[in-house]
Amino acid sequence: MDQTVDIKQTWPDAIYAHFKRCNIRQVGYVPDAGHSRLIQRCIEDPEIIDVVLTTEEEGVALVAGAELGGQRAALLMQSSGVGNCVNMFSLIKNCGFSCLVLVTMRGEWEEFNPWQIPMGSITEECLRLSGFSTYRIDDPARVDEIVGLAADRAFGENAAIAVILSQILIGKKDWR
Protein backbone atom coordinates (compact mmCIF):
# COMPACT_ATOMS: atom_id res chain seq x y z
CA MET A 1 0.00 0.00 0.00
CA ASP A 2 1.13 3.52 -0.73
CA GLN A 3 2.50 4.86 2.57
CA THR A 4 1.32 8.43 1.90
CA VAL A 5 -2.24 7.45 1.15
CA ASP A 6 -2.26 5.19 4.18
CA ILE A 7 -1.24 7.81 6.73
CA LYS A 8 -3.89 10.18 5.41
CA GLN A 9 -6.39 7.73 6.84
CA THR A 10 -4.55 6.24 9.80
CA TRP A 11 -3.34 9.35 11.65
CA PRO A 12 -6.15 9.02 14.23
CA ASP A 13 -4.55 5.72 15.28
CA ALA A 14 -1.45 7.66 16.37
CA ILE A 15 -3.65 9.77 18.65
CA TYR A 16 -5.29 6.64 20.05
CA ALA A 17 -1.83 5.14 20.73
CA HIS A 18 -0.98 8.19 22.85
CA PHE A 19 -4.29 7.85 24.71
CA LYS A 20 -3.20 4.34 25.65
CA ARG A 21 0.37 5.35 26.48
CA CYS A 22 -0.91 8.10 28.79
CA ASN A 23 -3.56 5.87 30.37
CA ILE A 24 -6.45 8.09 29.32
CA ARG A 25 -9.60 6.49 30.72
CA GLN A 26 -12.40 8.87 29.75
CA VAL A 27 -12.97 10.44 26.35
CA GLY A 28 -15.73 13.01 25.83
CA TYR A 29 -16.95 13.88 22.35
CA VAL A 30 -19.74 15.22 20.23
CA PRO A 31 -20.00 13.03 17.11
CA ASP A 32 -17.76 14.45 14.38
CA ALA A 33 -16.70 13.22 10.93
CA GLY A 34 -13.04 14.22 11.35
CA HIS A 35 -12.78 12.31 14.64
CA SER A 36 -14.92 9.34 13.57
CA ARG A 37 -12.06 6.83 13.34
CA LEU A 38 -10.65 7.86 16.74
CA ILE A 39 -14.11 7.85 18.34
CA GLN A 40 -14.67 4.32 17.07
CA ARG A 41 -11.34 3.19 18.55
CA CYS A 42 -12.34 4.63 21.92
CA ILE A 43 -15.80 3.03 21.83
CA GLU A 44 -14.26 -0.37 21.06
CA ASP A 45 -11.73 -0.12 23.91
CA PRO A 46 -13.16 -1.56 27.15
CA GLU A 47 -10.59 0.38 29.19
CA ILE A 48 -11.80 3.72 27.86
CA ILE A 49 -15.13 5.14 28.95
CA ASP A 50 -16.50 6.99 25.95
CA VAL A 51 -18.93 9.74 26.88
CA VAL A 52 -21.08 11.14 24.09
CA LEU A 53 -22.05 14.72 24.93
CA THR A 54 -24.96 16.94 23.92
CA THR A 55 -22.63 19.96 23.83
CA GLU A 56 -18.88 20.32 24.13
CA GLU A 57 -18.97 22.36 27.34
CA GLU A 58 -20.26 19.26 29.13
CA GLY A 59 -16.94 17.66 28.22
CA VAL A 60 -14.94 20.39 29.94
CA ALA A 61 -16.78 19.65 33.19
CA LEU A 62 -16.39 15.90 32.60
CA VAL A 63 -12.60 16.25 32.32
CA ALA A 64 -12.52 18.14 35.64
CA GLY A 65 -14.61 15.47 37.37
CA ALA A 66 -12.45 12.68 35.96
CA GLU A 67 -9.27 14.29 37.28
CA LEU A 68 -10.85 14.85 40.70
CA GLY A 69 -11.54 11.12 40.72
CA GLY A 70 -7.98 10.26 39.67
CA GLN A 71 -8.53 9.45 35.98
CA ARG A 72 -7.08 11.11 32.93
CA ALA A 73 -9.46 12.27 30.22
CA ALA A 74 -9.37 13.83 26.77
CA LEU A 75 -11.85 15.83 24.72
CA LEU A 76 -12.58 15.57 21.02
CA MET A 77 -14.42 18.37 19.28
CA GLN A 78 -14.91 20.30 16.09
CA SER A 79 -13.87 23.96 15.81
CA SER A 80 -17.48 25.07 16.28
CA GLY A 81 -17.50 23.27 19.63
CA VAL A 82 -14.71 25.45 21.00
CA GLY A 83 -17.11 28.38 21.00
CA ASN A 84 -19.56 26.39 23.12
CA CYS A 85 -16.91 25.93 25.83
CA VAL A 86 -15.56 29.38 26.56
CA ASN A 87 -17.04 30.06 30.01
CA MET A 88 -16.59 26.44 31.12
CA PHE A 89 -12.87 26.70 30.33
CA SER A 90 -12.63 28.95 33.42
CA LEU A 91 -13.03 25.77 35.48
CA ILE A 92 -9.82 24.41 33.93
CA LYS A 93 -7.88 27.63 34.42
CA ASN A 94 -9.11 28.41 37.93
CA CYS A 95 -8.43 24.96 39.35
CA GLY A 96 -5.40 23.98 37.26
CA PHE A 97 -6.92 20.88 35.72
CA SER A 98 -5.08 19.01 32.97
CA CYS A 99 -7.00 19.41 29.74
CA LEU A 100 -6.09 17.80 26.43
CA VAL A 101 -8.39 18.87 23.60
CA LEU A 102 -8.16 17.66 20.01
CA VAL A 103 -9.93 20.02 17.63
CA THR A 104 -10.83 19.16 14.05
CA MET A 105 -11.04 22.30 11.95
CA ARG A 106 -13.85 23.48 9.74
CA GLY A 107 -14.18 26.76 7.94
CA GLU A 108 -10.61 27.19 6.81
CA TRP A 109 -9.77 25.21 3.67
CA GLU A 110 -12.04 24.78 0.67
CA GLU A 111 -14.99 25.14 3.04
CA PHE A 112 -18.25 24.74 1.17
CA ASN A 113 -20.41 25.95 4.06
CA PRO A 114 -19.84 29.62 4.90
CA TRP A 115 -21.64 29.18 8.23
CA GLN A 116 -18.54 27.33 9.50
CA ILE A 117 -16.21 30.24 8.77
CA PRO A 118 -16.97 32.73 11.60
CA MET A 119 -16.14 30.23 14.37
CA GLY A 120 -13.42 28.44 12.41
CA SER A 121 -11.58 31.71 11.89
CA ILE A 122 -11.36 32.45 15.64
CA THR A 123 -11.01 28.93 17.07
CA GLU A 124 -7.28 29.03 17.80
CA GLU A 125 -7.40 32.58 19.20
CA CYS A 126 -10.36 31.61 21.34
CA LEU A 127 -8.43 28.72 22.84
CA ARG A 128 -5.40 30.89 23.52
CA LEU A 129 -7.50 33.59 25.17
CA SER A 130 -9.02 30.86 27.32
CA GLY A 131 -5.60 29.81 28.60
CA PHE A 132 -4.68 27.00 26.22
CA SER A 133 -1.39 26.39 24.47
CA THR A 134 -2.15 25.40 20.90
CA TYR A 135 -0.30 23.19 18.43
CA ARG A 136 -1.44 23.14 14.83
CA ILE A 137 -0.94 20.13 12.57
CA ASP A 138 -1.23 20.19 8.77
CA ASP A 139 0.89 17.14 7.94
CA PRO A 140 -0.41 13.68 8.94
CA ALA A 141 3.19 12.48 9.34
CA ARG A 142 3.58 14.83 12.33
CA VAL A 143 0.46 13.80 14.26
CA ASP A 144 2.30 11.19 16.33
CA GLU A 145 5.10 13.53 17.41
CA ILE A 146 2.98 16.59 18.14
CA VAL A 147 0.12 14.82 19.92
CA GLY A 148 2.73 13.00 22.01
CA LEU A 149 4.28 16.30 23.09
CA ALA A 150 0.86 17.84 23.72
CA ALA A 151 -0.26 14.94 25.91
CA ASP A 152 3.01 14.99 27.85
CA ARG A 153 2.55 18.68 28.53
CA ALA A 154 -1.11 18.37 29.50
CA PHE A 155 -0.57 15.62 32.05
CA GLY A 156 3.01 16.43 33.05
CA GLU A 157 2.35 20.11 33.76
CA ASN A 158 -1.36 20.12 34.63
CA ALA A 159 -1.71 22.27 31.55
CA ALA A 160 -4.48 23.13 29.11
CA ILE A 161 -3.31 22.04 25.66
CA ALA A 162 -5.22 22.05 22.39
CA VAL A 163 -4.12 20.31 19.22
CA ILE A 164 -5.56 21.91 16.11
CA LEU A 165 -6.07 19.31 13.39
CA SER A 166 -6.31 21.48 10.30
CA GLN A 167 -8.74 21.03 7.48
CA ILE A 168 -5.82 20.31 5.16
CA LEU A 169 -5.02 17.33 7.36
CA ILE A 170 -8.60 16.10 7.66
CA GLY A 171 -9.66 16.72 4.09
CA LYS A 172 -12.63 18.66 2.89
CA LYS A 173 -16.15 17.50 3.54
CA ASP A 174 -17.71 15.81 0.55
CA TRP A 175 -20.99 17.58 -0.29
CA ARG A 176 -21.88 15.55 -3.37
Added chain:
Amino acid sequence: MRSSPLMLDRRDFVKQLLQQRGGLLVVPGLGAPTYDVAAAGDHALNFYLWGAMGGAAMIGLGLALAQPKRRVAVITGDGEMLMGLGSLATIGVKQPANLAVLVLDNRHYGETGMQASHTDAGIDLVAIAKACRFNDAAFVAAQSDIAHARHLTYAVKGPVFIQVRVKTDDVPRVLPSRDGREIKRRFMEALVQLS
Protein backbone atom coordinates in the same frame (compact mmCIF):
# COMPACT_ATOMS: atom_id res chain seq x y z
CA MET B 1 -47.30 18.34 43.31
CA ARG B 2 -46.55 21.89 42.17
CA SER B 3 -49.49 23.37 44.03
CA SER B 4 -48.21 21.90 47.29
CA PRO B 5 -47.51 24.65 49.83
CA LEU B 6 -44.85 22.49 51.42
CA MET B 7 -41.33 23.80 51.31
CA LEU B 8 -38.13 22.90 53.09
CA ASP B 9 -35.51 25.11 54.67
CA ARG B 10 -32.50 24.71 52.37
CA ARG B 11 -29.89 24.90 55.12
CA ASP B 12 -31.72 22.42 57.29
CA PHE B 13 -32.23 20.00 54.40
CA VAL B 14 -28.59 20.04 53.31
CA LYS B 15 -27.41 19.68 56.90
CA GLN B 16 -29.62 16.63 57.43
CA LEU B 17 -28.62 15.19 54.05
CA LEU B 18 -24.91 15.44 54.83
CA GLN B 19 -25.04 14.18 58.41
CA GLN B 20 -22.89 11.07 58.79
CA ARG B 21 -21.96 11.34 55.14
CA GLY B 22 -19.19 8.75 55.29
CA GLY B 23 -17.20 8.75 52.05
CA LEU B 24 -19.77 10.72 50.05
CA LEU B 25 -18.15 12.94 47.40
CA VAL B 26 -20.04 16.23 47.05
CA VAL B 27 -20.13 18.68 44.14
CA PRO B 28 -22.11 21.79 45.09
CA GLY B 29 -23.20 24.11 42.28
CA LEU B 30 -22.29 27.79 42.30
CA GLY B 31 -24.20 30.25 44.43
CA ALA B 32 -26.47 29.24 47.28
CA PRO B 33 -25.81 25.46 47.12
CA THR B 34 -22.09 26.09 47.66
CA TYR B 35 -22.97 28.20 50.73
CA ASP B 36 -25.49 25.60 51.96
CA VAL B 37 -22.95 22.78 51.71
CA ALA B 38 -20.30 24.92 53.44
CA ALA B 39 -22.82 25.80 56.18
CA ALA B 40 -23.44 22.10 56.83
CA GLY B 41 -19.76 21.84 57.80
CA ASP B 42 -16.65 22.35 55.71
CA HIS B 43 -15.32 19.05 54.36
CA ALA B 44 -12.33 18.17 52.16
CA LEU B 45 -14.56 16.01 49.96
CA ASN B 46 -16.61 19.04 48.89
CA PHE B 47 -15.61 20.37 45.48
CA TYR B 48 -17.10 23.85 45.87
CA LEU B 49 -17.99 25.61 42.65
CA TRP B 50 -17.91 29.38 42.31
CA GLY B 51 -18.47 29.39 38.55
CA ALA B 52 -18.71 26.95 35.63
CA MET B 53 -22.48 27.43 35.63
CA GLY B 54 -24.22 24.46 34.05
CA GLY B 55 -21.29 22.13 34.72
CA ALA B 56 -22.01 20.68 38.17
CA ALA B 57 -23.82 17.53 37.01
CA MET B 58 -21.11 16.76 34.44
CA ILE B 59 -18.34 17.19 37.01
CA GLY B 60 -20.35 14.71 39.05
CA LEU B 61 -20.51 12.32 36.10
CA GLY B 62 -16.74 12.43 35.44
CA LEU B 63 -16.11 11.84 39.14
CA ALA B 64 -18.67 9.04 39.41
CA LEU B 65 -17.21 7.24 36.38
CA ALA B 66 -13.69 7.55 37.80
CA GLN B 67 -14.75 6.38 41.27
CA PRO B 68 -17.40 3.71 40.68
CA LYS B 69 -17.13 2.36 44.24
CA ARG B 70 -17.86 5.73 45.84
CA ARG B 71 -21.13 7.59 46.01
CA VAL B 72 -21.23 11.03 44.37
CA ALA B 73 -23.84 13.73 45.12
CA VAL B 74 -24.22 16.83 42.99
CA ILE B 75 -26.14 19.45 44.98
CA THR B 76 -27.09 22.38 42.81
CA GLY B 77 -29.75 25.01 42.18
CA ASP B 78 -32.59 25.19 39.69
CA GLY B 79 -30.89 27.89 37.60
CA GLU B 80 -27.61 25.99 37.43
CA MET B 81 -29.38 22.76 36.47
CA LEU B 82 -31.42 24.52 33.80
CA MET B 83 -28.22 25.77 32.17
CA GLY B 84 -26.98 22.19 31.83
CA LEU B 85 -30.16 20.26 31.02
CA GLY B 86 -28.39 18.37 28.24
CA SER B 87 -26.12 16.82 30.84
CA LEU B 88 -29.13 14.92 32.23
CA ALA B 89 -29.39 13.18 28.84
CA THR B 90 -25.63 12.51 28.86
CA ILE B 91 -25.88 11.01 32.36
CA GLY B 92 -28.86 8.94 31.19
CA VAL B 93 -26.73 7.42 28.44
CA LYS B 94 -23.95 6.39 30.83
CA GLN B 95 -26.26 5.21 33.68
CA PRO B 96 -23.78 5.78 36.54
CA ALA B 97 -25.06 3.62 39.41
CA ASN B 98 -23.28 5.78 42.02
CA LEU B 99 -24.47 9.27 41.03
CA ALA B 100 -27.21 11.36 42.66
CA VAL B 101 -28.18 14.79 41.34
CA LEU B 102 -30.07 16.99 43.81
CA VAL B 103 -31.61 20.30 42.81
CA LEU B 104 -32.45 22.77 45.58
CA ASP B 105 -35.33 24.43 43.79
CA ASN B 106 -36.46 27.82 45.07
CA ARG B 107 -37.77 28.64 41.58
CA HIS B 108 -35.65 31.79 41.49
CA TYR B 109 -32.18 33.13 40.65
CA GLY B 110 -31.18 34.12 44.16
CA GLU B 111 -27.72 35.50 43.33
CA THR B 112 -29.00 37.99 40.79
CA GLY B 113 -32.06 39.48 42.46
CA MET B 114 -34.64 36.71 42.75
CA GLN B 115 -35.87 36.67 39.17
CA ALA B 116 -38.20 33.75 38.46
CA SER B 117 -36.62 30.64 36.93
CA HIS B 118 -38.21 28.23 34.46
CA THR B 119 -39.30 25.92 37.28
CA ASP B 120 -41.50 28.76 38.56
CA ALA B 121 -43.41 28.51 35.28
CA GLY B 122 -44.00 24.80 35.85
CA ILE B 123 -41.09 23.30 33.93
CA ASP B 124 -40.85 19.87 35.53
CA LEU B 125 -37.29 18.75 36.28
CA VAL B 126 -38.37 15.40 37.73
CA ALA B 127 -40.21 14.56 34.52
CA ILE B 128 -37.14 15.59 32.50
CA ALA B 129 -34.90 13.36 34.63
CA LYS B 130 -37.30 10.43 34.21
CA ALA B 131 -37.38 11.02 30.46
CA CYS B 132 -33.57 10.96 30.55
CA ARG B 133 -33.65 7.44 32.00
CA PHE B 134 -32.70 8.30 35.57
CA ASN B 135 -33.29 5.15 37.59
CA ASP B 136 -35.29 7.07 40.18
CA ALA B 137 -36.50 10.66 40.28
CA ALA B 138 -38.35 12.20 43.21
CA PHE B 139 -39.89 15.48 44.29
CA VAL B 140 -39.23 16.29 47.93
CA ALA B 141 -40.91 19.09 49.88
CA ALA B 142 -41.73 17.88 53.40
CA GLN B 143 -39.73 17.13 56.52
CA SER B 144 -41.06 13.61 56.34
CA ASP B 145 -39.45 13.18 52.89
CA ILE B 146 -35.90 13.82 54.10
CA ALA B 147 -35.26 10.22 55.11
CA HIS B 148 -36.33 9.14 51.62
CA ALA B 149 -34.03 11.75 50.06
CA ARG B 150 -31.15 10.38 52.11
CA HIS B 151 -31.99 6.83 51.06
CA LEU B 152 -32.02 7.87 47.39
CA THR B 153 -28.75 9.78 47.75
CA TYR B 154 -26.79 7.11 49.60
CA ALA B 155 -28.31 3.76 48.71
CA VAL B 156 -30.51 3.57 45.60
CA LYS B 157 -28.97 2.48 42.31
CA GLY B 158 -28.24 5.55 40.24
CA PRO B 159 -28.53 7.71 38.45
CA VAL B 160 -31.03 9.25 40.85
CA PHE B 161 -32.52 12.73 40.68
CA ILE B 162 -34.08 14.63 43.56
CA GLN B 163 -35.84 17.95 43.19
CA VAL B 164 -36.02 19.58 46.61
CA ARG B 165 -38.57 22.36 46.90
CA VAL B 166 -37.02 24.97 49.20
CA LYS B 167 -38.18 28.31 50.54
CA THR B 168 -37.03 31.49 48.85
CA ASP B 169 -35.72 32.90 52.16
CA ASP B 170 -32.54 34.90 51.80
CA VAL B 171 -30.21 33.12 54.23
CA PRO B 172 -26.82 34.55 55.20
CA ARG B 173 -23.98 33.52 52.92
CA VAL B 174 -21.45 31.06 54.32
CA LEU B 175 -18.39 31.40 52.13
CA PRO B 176 -15.92 28.53 51.76
CA SER B 177 -12.53 28.90 50.08
CA ARG B 178 -12.71 30.28 46.56
CA ASP B 179 -9.18 29.22 45.61
CA GLY B 180 -9.92 26.62 42.92
CA ARG B 181 -6.49 25.03 42.99
CA GLU B 182 -6.62 24.61 46.76
CA ILE B 183 -10.18 23.19 46.69
CA LYS B 184 -9.06 20.68 44.05
CA ARG B 185 -5.80 19.75 45.80
CA ARG B 186 -7.55 19.24 49.13
CA PHE B 187 -10.30 17.15 47.55
CA MET B 188 -7.88 14.86 45.67
CA GLU B 189 -5.66 14.41 48.71
CA ALA B 190 -8.63 13.47 50.89
CA LEU B 191 -9.90 11.03 48.26
CA VAL B 192 -6.53 9.26 48.12
CA GLN B 193 -6.50 9.00 51.93
CA LEU B 194 -10.00 7.54 51.86
CA SER B 195 -8.91 4.56 49.76
